[in-house]
Amino acid sequence: MAKVIDESKLLRIKEAAIELVVQMGYGGASISAIARHANVAVGYLYRFYESKYDLVSDLLDDKLKDITGHLEVMMVQCSTIQQVITPLVNYYFHLAQHQPHHIRFIYTLINDYRFSILPDQHQRIHGLCRQLLLIGQETREIADVFTAEEIYLITVIYPVEFINVRFKQLFSEQTLSEDDKVRVVRLCMGALKG
Amino acid sequence: MAKVIDESKLLRIKEAAIELVVQMGYGGASISAIARHANVAVGYLYRFYESKYDLVSDLLDDKLKDITGHLEVMMVQCSTIQQVITPLVNYYFHLAQHQPHHIRFIYTLINDYRFSILPDQHQRIHGLCRQLLLIGQETREIADVFTAEEIYLITVIYPVEFINVRFKQLFSEQTLSEDDKVRVVRLCMGALKG
DNA sequence: AATGAATGAATGACCATTCATTCATTTTGC
DNA sequence: GCAAAATGAATGAATGGTCATTCATTCATT
Structure with missing residues (x-):
């Protein structure tokens, strides 16, 4: 007698939650608005998630898993x-262009001390x-002084921050271009070189 | 007849607002809790600020002015x-060590799409x-390919993100040290060199 | 008829903001 | 010098709304 759970509804909930958290913050994204x-x-919503925190926390984990x-x-x-x-930055840019809410969502919550x-x-x-550090030191693409912490900052945080500075139109109102992608890769590689 | 406004009260309000916004987010930091x-x-609070948004927005502006x-x-x-x-990174580290809430506050709101x-x-x-770009290109410390946008990312965002990765204890549980300061300066200079 | 998926009104707590009131200080009148 | 009046700084109960969460009820499917 098990009825089918409408997967599209769950998807819509996820999408709405992501969009509203980005627009209104975690506190401002109410369950009633998401619904x-x-x-x-x-x-x-409570069929799948125990609480609002649970919903948002799970979504963040999903995105990080991606x-x-x-x-x-x-x-x-x-x-x-x-x-x-190169493909990593490609992936960030692809996400930014096709699912801008999603990259903003990661960005918003990774910077939130409650999550x-x-x-x-x-x-x-x-x-x-x-692993990256080991490979890079082998190929001499990464300076010996660096630690995994710096690799994380350069390869994960920096590209995401570049995209967000653009989203916020802090210095340029241009949308992300192929040239920007090249710039980000070059800056990352240059920074790693030391 | 003008009575004196108790400046220490205003200071306490500012301090409480900063602390609570960092801990609970903008939505979670209620006026009653701040008070x-x-x-x-x-x-x-409404003697000095028209609204909660006004209070937090003003505080952010103050910190950025600093x-x-x-x-x-x-x-x-x-x-x-x-x-x-060097002195800029020194300043970030000083802020991080002596007023950690304040640097977290900047960090939290700079990453919030509502502010x-x-x-x-x-x-x-x-x-x-x-101006930095011009000086750096003159002294050949900054590669010609860079724009002001990249200078901002490297000199403002990167050091702040380094500090926050430490606060979050993502890679290391060590507190910020003199050695870390040297690492951040080196990474910034290396990245600018291209 | 039986099942359980889906609903949304109801609940009690808490929200931002207001404003009539209180209270400390200053000015005035003597 | 002092009491009374005036001022405006400070208070916090009151307001109307929204919040997350629950669960008795409805509805579609088996």
């Missing part, structure tokens, strides 16, 4: 840092940065 | 980029970055 945007009853998953795939195929950074990266993703990100 | 923390009546003010002073005395970056840098500070930051 209204998703065209779903208020109570329906990034680490992508990075892991890229690292298997590549033997130089340049070969990892933190869950232990699982934390471990994976750690491992990936250490 | 309670500041040991002040709820209505008292940074741009410092940068302007530093640039008058210095003729090389190294001579600007933006007011036109006045915006202009000053623009001008400062352009």
